[in-house]
Amino acid sequence: MRKILPLAVFGATPMFERPIAKGQRFFPSWAQYESMFRDIFERQYYTNHGPLAQELEGRLAERLNVRHAMCVTNGFIGLALSGQALGVRGGVVVPAHTFVATSRSLDWTEARPLFCDVDPTSGMMTAEVVAPLLSRQSVSAILAVNPWGDCCDVTGLQALADQYGIPLYLDSAHGFGCEIAGRPVGTFGAIEVISFHSDNILSACEGGVICTQSDDLAASVRNMRSNYGMGPPVPVVKTGNGRMSEAQAAVALFNLDHYAEYKQRNEQLFGTFRKGLAGIPGLAVRVPSGVSESNYQNLICLIDEATFGLRRDYLWRILRAENVLAGRGFYPPMHQSLSTHESPTNSLLHTEHYCARTIELPMNQALTKEDAARLIELLGSIQRDANVIGRQLAEAA
């Protein structure tokens, strides 16, 4: 038997000394951090829509070219408040191919998710997959998702929503900095929510922004989140707490200042992986195709088991053993992980197929070009030895 590469999954020393998380995790340097927080301590303004939160909202509104950019504690709370502001009830169409935050945000409204399938090639929601659901039952909104620095068929979905007279709102958690035909993510739908979790390109550690062009929806969101005298007080069903602190806003402002640099770094790293992985049979790098501008914050690969020679889950385990904390995309899909929801009657086969093939490699700020080269080399070797590795893993199980 040919000697295979020593792998950590079989007891060898891991390729990386410390775990490399898949998220972006951009953060100020120590000196910058110390100076930012010294300023906050001197101002003694800690939360409640302080000067930094106000500055961040102003800069986001300007950059995204949106009337209202309202910062919140995190993206999930942003989605929950948005659903409340829109008054969604009954069914809301949402892809099963998404992070749990999307559909779970509906648990905090009067609505329930109606899971739709995705396009088999892009893995994204399209008007074609949503349309049959709208004609079959009563639906109060479409909650679309723009994952991975890419976008779904927003234009088609907006036309469909208009046709049925229901709002489209968007979970664009991964979408800061992306553009569709030159128009920034944040300006689409009735409301668009972007996440500032540290895994995304614009990190506030935790955080998010609710974007809308509608004065009425903005007033409703602000009255739930806490208004701070901005805009008119309007009645809401119930208030929540969605404040962003000065600490979160400080980190977000720093990262916003460095966005261009981060994006360039991501794009170069993405290019390195795309080129380096191109020759590996059965492994395809997913390239954002629904946007005119991507932030390249996620590196999604699709594994064709038959050609690659190894199950996606085995590859995932091997990488994790090497301290590469790869992900499996949106696996398992929502309709298979949420037992509380009714079983969908429509087919979600493309979703299931996509979920079973996805592997997400790290786009962590700590990952160097040399690390990327080693990782590419490792993936090549794994593929070459796939049969032997697969047999050994199966035997060990």
Place this chain on the structure above:
Amino acid sequence: MEVKPRTEDFALFGGQPLFDSIRSISNLVQPDFDKFLSYSRLIFEDQCYSGGGRVEQLLESRLAEFHQVRHSVSFCGGFWGLVLAMKALALQGRTEVVMPSLTYRRLADIVAWAGLIPHFCEVDPLRLCITAETARPCINGNTALLLGVHPIVNSCDGEGLEALSAETGVPLLFDAVESSYETLNGRRVGTFGRAECFSMQSSKLLNAFEGGYVTTNDDALASHLRAARNYGFDADGKLSASGMNAKQNEIHAAMALAALDDVDEQVQVNRRRYDRYKVGLASVPGVRLVPFDERERNGYKNIVVELLDDWPISRDLTLALLHKDNMLCRPYYYPPLHQKSTGYAMVWSDLSQTEDLAKRFLMLPCGYFISEEEVGQVCDYLRAIHSHGGELARRAPQAR
């Protein structure tokens, strides 16, 4: 120097404000910066910014120790900590939460987020809180949860409510957002009922920028809450409980740890401010300071006074005067929750005692931004209001 010798000296009538900047009822205590930085070091070492990082783990164990309880579970805020604890503890198939109406303005909204219905009870007129006696008449076949709320001065009837919970089988949760430091009959607040929820928003005793935590001795409840704050992902990564993102971030956790390190010294300073109020208000007619029970451990942060029948002007005018002189005082819970219009159902019967109490109390400036000397000025200011009484009311008919 005499404070406000003439009525025209009050800022409401054109005088110079007593303070040149706002004195509020928020704490806004500043932890030691170097301690904050030293905890922040861990964030840089781990490059983990949220979700079960080392700083949050350290905070949870420190808070558990502080409250002498098995678990402390951190949240991004006390608001969502309460929502998730209510959802976790409410009896299945029942909908009502027995709680006071004379309390935090958003507490009924919190119950509504949990998918439950507030059933308001009276409060004890002396302790200003829910007791077993005031809660008992509200318990019925649809009661899902008892929500004990500790008032901002002293604690509610913890042991009486525990006995009522044991007798009726209705689970007991406490809203203890202002009571981090308190004891009740010598026992730490944080150990009562099935769980207690605290806030670390910057206006509270512990300033974490934003934040909150739930204490419990119940292992299963702690695991459930840790999953619920992370969308429902349990320790094995399985999606179990219902959930949301209510995770504390690591910077806020570092701030909380620094605040916790300083809390004993802070309480000593609060105690001196409180003592100054006690001395200063003793000689002001018509005002009664709501006293801390000095046999217990108290944070001594909040200053609540009652305007008695011989106070010469309305509470509204008193507040209007204070505001203009840069004292951002607030009524003690007005309007009571059952008198607010909301978009969800609420249940109550006669709450005349609550309605009466809601008109009588107010909170005076406290916390990090007010010195002991300034506390003396606030007392002198109230004395001046009392002595000018009738004339102030005549000059401000619109504010009455």
